[in-house]
Amino acid sequence: MAKRIEASGVTAYYGAFKAIDSVSMTIEPKSVTALIGPSGCGKSTFLRSINRMHEVLPGARVEGRLTVDHQDIYERDVDVTAVRRMIGMVFQRPNPFPTMSIFDNVVAGLRLNGVRGKAALEEAAEKALRGANLWNEVKDRLKKPGGGLSGGQQQRLCIARTIAVEPQIVLMDEPCSALDPISTLAIEDLISQLKDKYTIVIVTHNMQQAARVSDRTAFFSIEKTGDPGRLVEYDDTQKIFTNPAERKTEDYITGRFG
């Protein structure tokens, strides 16, 4: 049961600095939405606003309305941890917990959220690892440290860890930027499979990747350094890459800017 995300007037700050200004967009369930744009345009900030990770940084805050299936996640008194359980996140650099084995990494979220019982955990771990296309590679060494895997495997381990808690939305912040081309391909395959079950939002610097994996694409940009990022254009990926409505989008996609 994937969910629809609706942002209206989302504005995010780092202290006094306004990072994104009044972003409004609707992200459809069971689809892949790519956020693209030049560095510093606020696409990662917007992504982190969706599961309230932005406010983890000191002095960071968000204004505006962000709803997930009509529930305002920024409403006072909302339990932040529940929001993040519902909206999982995969980071730029693979970040498995170094003191834990592969198995413990996958079930870390379940355990910390109170799931007990060996059988239940093992079942969940296998399901998540299969879901992340990693099961066949690690099934014989589940007790080994997660840090011993290759970068691509580590990133899929992090995806397994994320989907093990059964979120409804998965956010990915440049998940392939630290990986080699083959691992990147493996992750992209995985993303196309995951969209059957989850709403996926992915930030990427790689326009081919956006074109390959996403259904819809949002282009963010800034006027100049120090200005807040704005949503310039948001449409079907097909249209953005072949016939964008905005001149700026076209310039960026054809490499004249950014």
Next chain:
Amino acid sequence: MMVSLTARRLPRFAPLAIGAGAVAVAAGLSFGLGLGGPVMTGILAALLFVAALFGTAWRVEGSRAARNRVASALIYGAFVLAVIPLVSVMFTVVDKGWARLDGTFFGTSMNNISAFDAHGGAYHAIIGTLEQVGIAVLITVPLGILGAVYIVEYGRGKLASWIRFFVDVMTGIPSIVAGLFILAFWVMVVSPMFSADGAPTLSGFAASLALSVLMLPTVVRSTEEMLRLVPNELREGSYALGIPKWKTITKIVLPTAGPGIVTGVMLAIARAAGETAPVMLVAGVNSAIAFNPFESQSSLSYYVFDQATDSSKYAEPRAWAGALTLVAIVLTLTVVAKLLARRSKLSR
């Protein structure tokens, strides 16, 4: 004018030859003219060596190279100079401590040992050290780790930066001041409330409190450093799973920093075990075996001081044996702690 890329250099054996010459001349002057003994020879030889090296290098290689050579000589010299006393300390401790390091030393106390008795031991003192340091660990480890968690994970604004600053300042509080503080606070104000006759009580526990004052900043500081080394991606990875902050800290961040924290605690223990002054002020003096930390106790470091200032001819070997035991305990702790730190997954 053509620029030459090769410069005139002193032959490689030159410093060695100059050194040998300097020693010979210095020995001649010291012993021949009666200026002094071997120590004088060493000082004189060093001065002569530096002067002669500078002179020859100046003539052959020029002033910049000469300065470079002298700087190198002084830097190597500093190292040699420091090694002498430090090696002497370690050698003396082992050499003199060995004599009384026997079963009696580890098995008996100083109870009813008069100035004319050759035996007597440090069992009571070792018990005292173990108990006092143990209690201090029980007090400082939870307090120190929680304090560091506050500084790194929760602290914002003025309060946090004040705490950080004063943790650093507190590291420099002299141990005798910590002892006086516990004397003024625990022994003179609090302990009379617990004693039957309302009189102040000196006790091993009071020494533990004083040691805690000394250990706390060390534990906070080292834990803080370790927590800062835990990559932020781990915290974010955990938050993104919907795990609350306090669970992220206790289940993810602290275990990751674990080995480093243990190292810090062990270094703090090593320092506390070697402290004499606070124990001397507040533990009371007890030459008998006392397991109850709420009575007066001795400690190994105080035992060394006590025996060293005793006029009996049998006391000095006991002092050295105590010093050797103390050094062995402290250095073992330090070595293990440092090795543990090297194996830690976190690195700068």
Next chain:
Amino acid sequence: MTSSTTTKPAAGAMLPRRRRFGAETIFRWLTTGAGTAVLVIIVAIATFLIAEAVPALRDNKENFFTYKEWFTGPADRKFGIAALAFGTVLSATIALLLAVPVALGIALFLSHYAPRRISTTLGFLIDLLAAVPSIVFGLWGRDYLVDPVKDLSAWLNEYMGWLPLFGGDGPFGKSVLLGSIVLAIMVLPIITSLSREVFMQTPKANEEAALALGATKWEMIRTSVLPYGRPGIIAAVLLGLGRALGETIALAMTLGTTFVISFNLVETGGNSIAANIANKFGEADDFGRGALIASGLVLFTITLIVNMTARAIVYRRREFR
């Protein structure tokens, strides 16, 4: 598009609410309490030392700050910090004059001269020596260093006796010189290990820039390593100073315990606040303890100022990074 939503979503779809007094809140208060404990302890130290010192100071028949001797017996209640504070500062200063150049030399040796593998091992050994308890240094200084220092004192007195520092007619033995040398040996590893760390952090780009200009190794150190490390060196020295000012047992065993203000380093003599506390504590009654606590308060204030200065320097430097 969101016209169907109201501010309050339908009851069934509500996200869980935050708990006001949940585990999170309790844990945060627990850590805040532990952090604040440090401030409480510092304030408590000052408070209790003052409270216990005031009665003794009130009954003191002499001026605490200018009187030199220390009598706290029932018959004669007069004591002053002058000679002790002077002795404390004198022995710590001499110790640093001896230790700092050597410590910086060793630090440079370890960071820029010795081969990498040797330097790691030696750095490790230096750290170990910083852990050797002061009682051991005191015992060694009193029993083994005393004779060489006696010879050195006699020699200095004979050839350089025209300097007040080395004047007098003896006897030589437990003197400021002996105490300072022991102190110097004790603070040496501390200053070395801190400044070594600073020297090793010198940006490689800075060093290479100097070398690329044709600097010799020493010139490279003077133009890049030392300027970069200056605040770190100052902080290391001040921390060593703090340690030297507060050292108790080693000085109680190597100083001559006199109550005079004199710059003479070689004659039997010298004293310090901390050593005096160790020496007089055993025979002190309630009044005597109060007097010693008063002297401890002075020591606490001096070391607090030294340490706060050191930290302020370190902190200011941190902002530049």
